[in-house]
Amino acid sequence: MKTPTLVHAGTRQEPWVVVRSGFWGFQSFGFFDGEEALVVDPGIFAEDMALLETAVCTRATTGGPRRVRHVVVTHAHHDHLRGWNSYPGAEVSLPRTAAEKSPAARERILAAKAAIDTRLEIDDPEFAYPVADRVFESECALTVGHQEVVLIPLPGHSNCCSVVWFPSISTLYSADYLVTPGLPYCRWEIGAFRQALDWLGAFCRRERVQRVWPSHYVGHTSPLAIQTAIAKDRTYLEVLEQACQTGLRRELKDAAVVEAAERAVLALGGHHDRAGRLQHHDNAKRMLACLKP
Ligand SMILES: [Zn+2]
Structure with missing residues (x-):
């Protein structure tokens, strides 16, 4: 169950990575350009997060090793925010509505995560609610290498949901839509x-x-x-x-x-x-x- 699948490995022409977890078919997305990479909703198991990092940092490199510059959490459901702190030094982006959840809402989300952890035998007692370096409440553009990536709030699935647009590859990561x-x-x-x-x-x-x-x-x-x-x-x-x-x-x-x-x-x-x-x-x-x- 813990073995993730590399659904899309990433090439120079197609510089994105999709990792599918063994749980809920959960799919994380990575994008890279030059020596920088970005990951979105980075997985359920530590193995998912590690595979995503390896792929996004080593596929089709031209110069030195790439590093994950950005982690994007699309919304505050427990399956999406797990890997927020798995990439030291990366900037963490969250929709404002997710970053500013009330203490009671945070407690509910963390409890839901803990329940799934027990079921999946994931040992993660130190996990804390994400701390954002960047919050956004309207469209927000980031730069990865020389490419633009746009974070777009899209409430509906939850009040705190967002999607991620990658114009250079004509690809949208739609979260739970x-x-x-x-x-x-x-x-x-x-x-x-x-x-x-x-x-x-x-x-x-x-x-x-x-x-x-x-x-x-x-x-x-x-x-x-x-x-x-x-x-x-x-x-x-x-x-x-x-x-x-x-x-x-x-x-x-x-x-x-x-x-x-x-x-x-x-x-x-x-x-x-x-x-x-x-x-x-x-x-x-x-x-x-x-x-x-
Ligand atoms: Zn969700």
Whole structure:
């Protein structure tokens, strides 16, 4: 389980690295130019973080050894922030909403991490909540070698989520948006999640994005695949909304509305397992909350 996969190794022409963890198909991203590298959401196990560093620092080098100059944490969920301090000397960037979580929220996040650590036999008792060198609340450009990398807040999945745009390679790291196989994963407000999907659709068209790497499972490696993934999530939310509206019109109790909405999205196919059902249930509850007066 601890053995990560190097999904994309990085070459001179394609200077990015994707490492997939043995847990949750978690996918970290690395980018390099010249003697500098940047990593995003660097993994679950120490082995993931080490493989990411080795790849990003040694692939297609031209001069001396490369070093990780930047660590970007897209949002404050426990699977994304683990490796924030694994690269000594690197600057750590976080969305302001993630960097400034309340003490109670931090405690919840650290407790969730500790629970997964126990399950995965990860020994990390000294772990501390990330300390940011840079916080951003609007688009923020960094330089890696001679290339620009843009950090873009995109709330919806959570209130603190962001994505990372690499213009020189036409690639977007989408964090927990467009996870495939998967279903829309809204841990905040459905309205904001829908706006995020709209933003992703427009941005990917305008910038002619060629590939999108979500934080779990597979990447979308063509403009058509990207728009298909966005359309699938939009359809899911429309079906969820219609089912909730129907239930509300019939004046059903909340629990019955949620159950009917869950059934409607289950009928779209897939994700009948426990985790999928929990997610459908949670999405249905969030949709109902945003429709009720
Ligand atoms: Zn997340």
